[in-house]
Amino acid sequence: MRWRKPSLTRPQTRPWARLRIRRDDGSATIWAALTATVLCALFAVVLALGQVVTARHRAAAAADLAALAAAAHALRGESAACARAAETARAQGARLLRCAVRGEIADVRTSARAGPFAPTALARAGPVPPTPRR
Structure with missing residues (x-):
């Protein structure tokens, strides 16, 4: 048997083996x-959800505090009570959307903006009615 020098120009593989390797190139x-x-x-969805939750909590806290402020100043009149509620909501980073005072009870709606989201919150504050004793 005579020794032959291997060809350096072409690898000694089967043609179907080369095709299989080339089909997977770059798939990773x-x-x-x-x-x-x-x-x-x-990650973007989680960040957006975090913004919404933060804005909702800010709006709810501002509504609660604004309603308490309006109820505390309800005896001075609706305009004075709602002015105090707007000032309190603004201090909390929210905007007063609606304020109504009936007697000593104040109803307030606020909105807090965080990015493209602006959730609203409602709150009512006033004196607790007396409970009948048994």
């Missing part, structure tokens, strides 16, 4: 890019 890059995109989208 595509999967990594797809995974990174999905994770970024999920």
Whole structure:
């Protein structure tokens, strides 16, 4: 048997083996890019949800405090009570949307903006009616 020098120009592999290897070239890059995109989208949704929750809590706290302020100044008249409620809501980073005072009871609606979101909250404050004793 005579020794032959191997060819350096062409690898000694089967043609179907080369096709199988070439079909998978770059697939890990595509999967990594797809995974990174999905994770970024999920992170954006979580951040948006955090903004909404923060704005909702801010609006609710501002509504509660504004209603208490309006109820505390209800005897001075509706305009004075609602002016105090607007000042209190503004100090909390919210905006007073509606204020109504009937007797000593104040109904307030506020809105707090956080990014593109502006949730609203309602609150009512006034004296506690006496409970009948048995």
